[in-house]
Amino acid sequence: MTQRQVFPRLFLRTSDLACGRGGMVLARNLALAVAPGTGLLLRGPNGAGKSTLLLTLAGLLPPLAGTIEIEGHDPEAGKILHHCGHRNAVRARLGVAETLKFWAAINGATGMPAGAALERVGLGRLARLDAAYLSAGQQRRLALARLLVSRRPLWLLDEPSAALDAEGQALLGSLLEEHFAAGGLAVIATHDAIAADGLATLTLGGAA
Numbered sequence: 001m002t003q004r005q006v007f008p009r010l011f012l013r014t015s016d017l018a019c020g021r022g023g024m025v026l027a028r029n030l031a032l033a034v035a036p037g038t039g040l041l042l043r044g045p046n047g048a049g050k051s052t053l054l055l056t057l058a059g060l061l062p063p064l065a066g067t068i069e070i071e072g073h074d075p076e077a078g079k080i081l082h083h084c085g086h087r088n089a090v091r092a093r094l095g096v097a098e099t100l101k102f103w104a105a106i107n108g109a110t111g112m113p114a115g116a117a118l119e120r121v122g123l124g125r126l127a128r129l130d131a132a133y134l135s136a137g138q139q140r141r142l143a144l145a146r147l148l149v150s151r152r153p154l155w156l157l158d159e160p161s162a163a164l165d166a167e168g169q170a171l172l173g174s175l176l177e178e179h180f181a182a183g184g185l186a187v188i189a190t191h192d193a194i195a196a197d198g199l200a201t202l203t204l205g206g207a208a
């Protein structure tokens with residue numbers, strides 16, 4: 001889908017970045033450069049540090065060295081990133097649409113209405129179901145819908161295609177391409193092939 005540029009032109013850059021946790025350095029000397037309308041796939045074996053790098057970029061873990069810069073970011077413009085971890089943040093006894101409205105209230109209802117976002121990810125007919133009853137792939141789709149109800153330019157996605165069927169994987173690719181067409185950026189940890197234009201790859205080392 002063609003979409004006009006809606007985000008400010010942001011560049012994510014790191015310089016000599018090192019990240020790790022539990023006393024371990026997992027990656028060092030990272031010079032990432034992610035331009036508007038593009039994404040970076042993080043690959044590498046289990047334990048290589050992909051999730052750790054995403055958490056560091058999200059500001060949820062401190063860098064061990066180096067800097068992370070978002071060029072072009074106006075601090076007055078509000079939050080710029082979504083960090084979507086590999087858990088889906090679904091609570092029992094909250095309906096599917098209610099869950100999404102909850103996230104829109106927390107993160108800002110700046111994107112699609114919840115109903116439209118559910119339709120977009122293929123969950124429209126399940127809007128009233130208890131979200132805890134969703135299958136693993138459906139919960140992953142609900143997590144993707146969170147990206148749509150609150151518009152933010154930088155998506156940091158940890159295993160976004162886990163449990164998705166082939167149609168869900170194609171959906172993920174098209175959501176990324178729409179995000180890129182709007183000038184958004186993404187960094188994605190994955191073991192899967194993600195089919196979207198505008199993706200480069202960084203492989204992290206480390207032992208399984």
Ligand SMILES: Nc1ncnc2c1ncn2[C@@H]1O[C@H](COP(=O)(O)OP(=O)(O)OP(=O)(O)O)[C@@H](O)[C@H]1O
Pocket residue numbers: 021022023026044045046047048049050051052053189
């Ligand atoms: N809180 C913690 N304290 C100590 N070590 C941790 C902690 N959390 C993760 N680790 C370790 O950090 C290393 C990197 O984990 P991380 O989740 O970043 O890897 P990953 O590349 O995302 O792996 P996977 O492909 O399995 O998802 C692992 O060896 C893990 O055991």
